[in-house]
Amino acid sequence: MVVSGFTNKERPMPTLIDSHCHIDFPQFDESRQDILADCRQKGMSAIVVPGVSCDQWRGMAELVASINADATDAPRLLPAYGLHPYFMTKHDAKHLDQLDAQLDNGAIAVGEIGLDAFETDKDLPQQMALFRRQLSIAANHHLPIIVHARKTQDLVLKLVRESGFAAGGIMHAFSGSLQQAQRLHEMGFLIGFGGAATYDRARRLRSLLKQLPQDAIVFETDAPDIPPSFSRTRANSPLNLFRIVEILADVREEPVAELWQFSSKNLIKLFNLST
Numbered sequence: 001m002v003v004s005g006f007t008n009k010e011r012p013m014p015t016l017i018d019s020h021c022h023i024d025f026p027q028f029d030e031s032r033q034d035i036l037a038d039c040r041q042k043g044m045s046a047i048v049v050p051g052v053s054c055d056q057w058r059g060m061a062e063l064v065a066s067i068n069a070d071a072t073d074a075p076r077l078l079p080a081y082g083l084h085p086y087f088m089t090k091h092d093a094k095h096l097d098q099l100d101a102q103l104d105n106g107a108i109a110v111g112e113i114g115l116d117a118f119e120t121d122k123d124l125p126q127q128m129a130l131f132r133r134q135l136s137i138a139a140n141h142h143l144p145i146i147v148h149a150r151k152t153q154d155l156v157l158k159l160v161r162e163s164g165f166a167a168g169g170i171m172h173a174f175s176g177s178l179q180q181a182q183r184l185h186e187m188g189f190l191i192g193f194g195g196a197a198t199y200d201r202a203r204r205l206r207s208l209l210k211q212l213p214q215d216a217i218v219f220e221t222d223a224p225d226i227p228p229s230f231s232r233t234r235a236n237s238p239l240n241l242f243r244i245v246e247i248l249a250d251v252r253e254e255p256v257a258e259l260w261q262f263s264s265k266n267l268i269k270l271f272n273l274s275t
């Protein structure tokens, strides 16, 4: 998978990658082409697009193929496929066989998968079983995972460790402790930061962002979800990533260009992308 860089004479310019964005969702139907063209023009080279349910993969795969066919006008879309824990009622055991086949369609990861106990933990046993199965599918395909964990950081850590899964991945929209983040990083995971850390009141998250080393961090919008502080009443968009990273650069007291550079480098390494 090639992510084309932007060149300025001989020297490649740093580019930005949105490590988590649902650009295939219907909220973007009217504005998708314009948003993608603006993202590309401002220096975004790629967007990781995670799958959520079996009935959504096909449309997502078609969108990815059509956008990537003419990547001069949009960031390259990097697809992942998975069964999201939030949509348990949609999933079926046979979807796991379909996932196995779908991954051969240029997937860079299995995701988004994980555990969600935010509203209820009633179906947590079923979520855990589904997560375990998807971990083993990812291991068979030698693919990293994109993990959604709400109120379940320790449980996710435990299941990943028990499974012996070693291909790493991204803990998206991370909200755990420094200790959990460090343990995950040791296990080959990158920690995803986005809109939530743009709020001044997010002190714990900001202090975590400040304490982690550069090689542990990636950035994301999770658009259309998680609107940042500067656009809280509107649906989120991958275009917001530029401003989000500026704010997070202030938090880390590092130059913005450095954040573009190290986060892209981390993703290129994790997904084995060529530039």
Ligand SMILES: [Zn+2]
Binding pocket: 020, 022, 050, 112, 222
């Ligand atoms: Zn997501």
